[in-house]
Amino acid sequence: MARTKKSESVPVRIRFKELENGNKSIYLDIYYERKRRYEFLKLYLIPETSAEARAQNEHTLKAANAIKSQRIIDITNKKPPLVLSEKGKMRLIDWMEIYMEQRKQNGKRGLEPSVHSTVVQLQKYDPKARLCDVDKEFLDGFVEYMTKVAKTKRTKKPFAKKTIKTYVGYIVSALNLAVDEGILSVNPGLAIDRNAIQGEQKKREYLTIDEVRLLIDTPCREDVKVPFLFSCFCGLRLGDMRSLQWKNVIEETGKVHLEVRQRKTGNMLYLPLSTQAQGYLPEQRGDAEEHVFSIPHTTTLDVVLKRWAKAAGVKKNLCYHMSRHTFATMELTLGADLYTTSQLLGHRDVETTQVYAKIVDAKKEAAVLMIDKLFE
Structure with a gap:
């Protein structure tokens, strides 16, 4: 009896990774020169709850298959699929x-x-x-x-x-x-x-909206209070705040946004500013290369923030990065979706933002439990 010929293995396969939000991330499983590599395409399938969703997934899969075909061509032509230089x-x-x-x-x-x-x-x-x-x-x-x-x-x-x-x-x-x-x-x-x-994950400390209001109403050094509250309403990191120049503040058709290259990641961040955030920009616009804020040294900054919190009656160990956590939590609490919040924070992937969603979910659970207390 003739031996059945084994079919040639496919060097590139489409795979899917389940995400916590119900979507599926599409990636390629590439086997080349006895090494397995993965290429995440940043393409996602969404739950097919409507005809529009099914049509969107169909287009997404076509795009993924086109990339897969190109990778197979690259391998056939002896071109390493992941190395360009x-x-x-x-x-x-x-x-x-x-x-x-x-x-x-x-x-x-x-x-x-x-x-x-x-x-x-x-x-x-x-x-x-x-x-x-x-x-x-x-x-x-x-x-x-x-x-x-x-x-x-x-x-x-x-x-x-x-x-x-x-x-x-x-x-x-x-x-x-x-x-x-x-x-x-x-x-x-x-x-x-x-x-x-994964080490032990630190608890993300943030300010509630009421606590932000308390800080707004409490006097503090302007070179600390103004930039901190600005970050509460836009989520910008301290390092990016220190390097923020007026050339990064863009005004177009009555709207204001920031265009900043993030110091931590090196990626560009395009960040629209709410009216609330704009209210903490200096009234007088400076020269293009001039810094928007003059923030004191970190040691001084930490001392002033803690005194300010104490004076306001905020019983938290206030630090500058808490402003970023506050912005993220506020956005999600007020209904912004995870992907949009991720983009506003300049995160490389939604997974980084997921921790804030868990905070908001915990807040929702606590709110529901308050009903139970009414009938105890």
């Missing part, structure tokens, strides 16, 4: 050094020791690994090495999960830079299992 053959640890230098040029000198420590561990794990070698398997292996093998230099104890997550975060950020520079077409770090390195 000869720089992809550079060692990962060398690219990490380039990434560190760029961060220093962008004013992030404080990150140098941590990035250097990341490079030290990468040298121990796989010093010869090239950018084009980095895939989900490589990163999962690095996480396993950091969890089970690596030891701290001083105490010879295993690394804390928080530290491991930080190191992986720097690698993923460096790979994002490689994508931005046209060296890679997709960041393989987006496919790693974050649960394996």
Whole structure:
């Protein structure tokens, strides 16, 4: 009896990842040169609750299949599907050094020791690994090495999960830079299992609307009060507030928005300003290169914020970043969807914003339980 011929394996397959909001993220499962890689397409299927939703999903799948076909053509033509440049053959640890230098040029000198420590561990794990070698398997292996093998230099104890997550975060950020520079077409770090390195999640402290009103009504130094409240109504990080210039404040057809390159991610943020936020902009517009706000040093800022909160009767450990949490929570509470809020905050993905949605859900549950108390 003749042996049945085994069909050739397909090098690229479309896969789906279930999201918490009910949508499905579409990604490609690519097998090339004995390595498995994943390309997340940033295309999503939505629940088919209507004819319009079904039609939208049909168009989305056509787009995904078109990309899949192109990747198969690339593989057939011996073109690596994820590497766009000869720089992809550079060692990962060398690219990490380039990434560190760029961060220093962008004013992030404080990150140098941590990035250097990341490079030290990468040298121990796989010093010869090239950018084009980095895939989900490589990163999962690095996480396993950091969890089970690596030891701290001083105490010879295993690394804390928080530290491991930080190191992986720097690698993923460096790979994002490689994508931005046209060296890679997709960041393989987006496919790693974050649960394996998830440390204890910090509680997101935020101000309620009533607490914001208390702060508005309480006197405080103008160079602290004004920028803090501005951030409460737009969500801008402290670092971006310090570097905000008048050229970043765009007025068109009676509306005002910000165009800011975020210091943390390097991505552009296009942020429309509410009338409330605009009310905290200085009345007199300065020159293009002039800074919009003059914010005191962080040490002074922290002291003044805490005194202000105490004077206002806000019983929370007020810090500047709480303004960003306040904006996010306020937006979701007032009905903004998760994706829109994610865009306003400048998050790379909706998953980062999901933590605020959980806060709002908890608030809703607490509100419902108040009814029970009426009938106890």
